[in-house]
Amino acid sequence: xxxxxxxxxxxxxxxxxxxxxxxxxxxxxxxxxxxxxxxxxxxxxxxxxxxxxxxxxxxxxxxxxxxxxxxxxxxxxxxxxxxxxxxxxxxxxxxxxxxxxxxxxxxxxxxxxxxxxxxxxxxxxxxxxxxxxxxxxxxxxxxxxxxxxxxxxxxxxxxxxxxxxxxxxxxxxxxxxxxxxxxxxxxxxxxxxxxxxxxxxxxxxxxxxxxxxxxxxxxxxxxxxxxxxxxxxxxxxxxxxxxxxxxxxxxxxxxxxxxxxxxxxxxxxxxxxxxxxxxx
Amino acid sequence: xxxxxxxxxxxxxxxxxxxxxxxxxxxxxxxxxxxxxxxxxxxxxxxxxxxxxxxxxxxxxxxxxxxxxxxxxxxxxxxxxxxxxxxxxxxxxxxxxxxxxxxxxxxxxxxxxxxxxxxxxxxxxxxxxxxxxxxxxxxxxxxxxxxxxxxxxxxxxxxxxxxxxxxxxxxxxxxxxxxxxxxxxxxxxxxxxxxxxxxxxxxxxxxxxxxxxxxxxxxxxxxxxxxxxxxxxxxxxxxxxxxxxxxxxxxxxxxxxxxxxxxxxxxxxxxxxxxxxxxx
Numbered sequence: 001x002x003x004x005x006x007x008x009x010x011x012x013x014x015x016x017x018x019x020x021x022x023x024x025x026x027x028x029x030x031x032x033x034x035x036x037x038x039x040x041x042x043x044x045x046x047x048x049x050x051x052x053x054x055x056x057x058x059x060x061x062x063x064x065x066x067x068x069x070x071x072x073x074x075x076x077x078x079x080x081x082x083x084x085x086x087x088x089x090x091x092x093x094x095x096x097x098x099x100x101x102x103x104x105x106x107x108x109x110x111x112x113x114x115x116x117x118x119x120x121x122x123x124x125x126x127x128x129x130x131x132x133x134x135x136x137x138x139x140x141x142x143x144x145x146x147x148x149x150x151x152x153x154x155x156x157x158x159x160x161x162x163x164x165x166x167x168x169x170x171x172x173x174x175x176x177x178x179x180x181x182x183x184x185x186x187x188x189x190x191x192x193x194x195x196x197x198x199x200x201x202x203x204x205x206x207x208x209x210x211x212x213x214x215x216x217x218x219x220x221x222x223x224x225x226x227x228x229x230x231x232x233x234x235x236x237x238x239x240x241x242x243x244x245x246x247x248x249x250x251x252x253x254x255x256x257x258x259x260x261x262x263x264x265x266x267x268x269x270x271x272x273x274x275x276x277x278x279x280x
Numbered sequence: 281x282x283x284x285x286x287x288x289x290x291x292x293x294x295x296x297x298x299x300x301x302x303x304x305x306x307x308x309x310x311x312x313x314x315x316x317x318x319x320x321x322x323x324x325x326x327x328x329x330x331x332x333x334x335x336x337x338x339x340x341x342x343x344x345x346x347x348x349x350x351x352x353x354x355x356x357x358x359x360x361x362x363x364x365x366x367x368x369x370x371x372x373x374x375x376x377x378x379x380x381x382x383x384x385x386x387x388x389x390x391x392x393x394x395x396x397x398x399x400x401x402x403x404x405x406x407x408x409x410x411x412x413x414x415x416x417x418x419x420x421x422x423x424x425x426x427x428x429x430x431x432x433x434x435x436x437x438x439x440x441x442x443x444x445x446x447x448x449x450x451x452x453x454x455x456x457x458x459x460x461x462x463x464x465x466x467x468x469x470x471x472x473x474x475x476x477x478x479x480x481x482x483x484x485x486x487x488x489x490x491x492x493x494x495x496x497x498x499x500x501x502x503x504x505x506x507x508x509x510x511x512x513x514x515x516x517x518x519x520x521x522x523x524x525x526x527x528x529x530x531x532x533x534x535x536x537x538x539x540x541x542x543x544x545x546x547x548x549x550x551x552x553x554x555x556x557x558x559x560x
Contacts, residue, residue: 114512190436220496221501
């Protein structure tokens with residue numbers, strides 16, 4: 001296993017990050033080793049496996065590895081009501097602390113769907129605004145960047161009432177660079193306003209995640225994401241728009257897919273690197 | 281069976297239309313009888329069952345029934361290339377003629393997804409514009425209103441590259457009232473710009489279709505639509521926005537759902553009327 005930083009800036013993996021959800025069966029130790037084995041310099045971490053290994057141990061592991069942490073997934077779930085909303089805010093304070101400790105480039109925020117029994121999208125969206133008001137000062141104090149993730153409307157009811165990049169940017173407006181957007185190809189590829197909103201976003205783009213939109217959609221839509229090249233997204237064109245908007249950070253591959261999760265992680269990452277080099 | 285026009289304007293079914301896809305097992309004769317049995321004054325027809333019964337026979341059937349035809353489904357599929365595009369235009373001319381013969385309030389246009397092997401959304405969307413240029417004069421000459429149907433982004437790859445009401449209205453801009461939009465709750469309910477774009481649409485709204493967004497989505501996303509009340513859409517709020525935009529036409533229930541298709545059509549329509557009265 002090698003952790004040598006050998007790459008010139010033209011190395012295909014220079015900006016490539018492995019989101020650990022892509023290799024869902026692995027803990028943080030194995031995921032970090034996998035990155036090192038494949039000369040990948042950045043990783044997107046998830047809070048649950050970080051907690052399994054222990055936050056302090058993970059911080060140490062990451063420091064020793066030399067890896068960048070391109071994102072910590074995830075905070076959010078702001079659309080609960082009453083005490084559950086207060087609990088969510090408190091949980092997000094813990095997530096901010098973890099992102100600070102891990103020196104993550106951003107904390108991903110999946111805002112949540114409609115509360116149980118509610119059909120009031122407007123009210124749920126307002127709660128996202130209120131949650132930001134409560135959390136941004138806490139994030140600023142800790143030097144953590146919050147990344148609002150607009151989600152494909154397929155998830156509007158049950159995962160994310162934030163449906164477009166434009167809507168996410170509206171929510172960013174009151175704030176400085178401590179609040180930005182996570183641009184995920186799966187979520188935004190279809191948007192007729194994509195080019196305009198990416199230009200508008202500019203330095204608000206704090207994360208760029210990629211995976212493909214595949215058809216027919218798998219039965220479990222949460223696991224409906226595909227390896228780049230297996231679906232319909234033009235990654236060269238999207239990557240160019242993101243670059244023209246000024247984004248120069250890591251490009252993180254995050255794939256929820258039962259077949260990919262069942263495959264050999266080494267093979268998954270080899271394919272990921274090949275596809276990234278060829279398409280992205 | 282009764283075809284008596286007995287209702288005052290307060291009758292719950294006054295503006296209710298049964299799209300025959302909701303009772304997919306029935307031919308046009310049975311679907312018309314079903315409307316009459318339930319005192320529904322309007323029907324949304326599909327071209328395939330109309331062809332099965334014969335266009336002239338269907339025209340006669342509709343005249344005798346006294347039913348309005350709230351829409352003819354469907355034209356479109358403009359995103360093919362080469363000869364297939366020319367064939368699609370020709371097929372749409374036939375659809376326009378059928379809509380004229382049936383005195384349908386509009387011809388629904390499902391524009392089509394990405395062509396096989398293409399990842400160029402922009403090019404596919406441009407073909408919709410080109411198709412309208414070719415078809416609008418033909419529709420104007422026959423007094424037929426074309427209804428562009430923006431579709432939920434879940435279908436952007438394989439059914440409809442037209443993804444938002446705003447985008448559909450942009451395509452309408454060069455034209456007069458001969459081109460409008462079909463507002464389908466399933467397709468538009470999540471849109472953060474919905475209120476603004478409905479206001480912008482005004483008299484461009486030439487059809488209002490309803491069905492619910494249900495979770496978890498059924499495995500076949502084409503059949504993912506639910507009876508009003510079984511999902512997450514606030515029909516009272518949406519209906520009010522559509523009314524405030526000025527729409528006074530029929531409200532058509534179109535449900536693609538395997539369970540509903542397998543159920544007794546009489547029961548489906550009874551439930552539909554009850555839910556419509558309670559929620560819409």
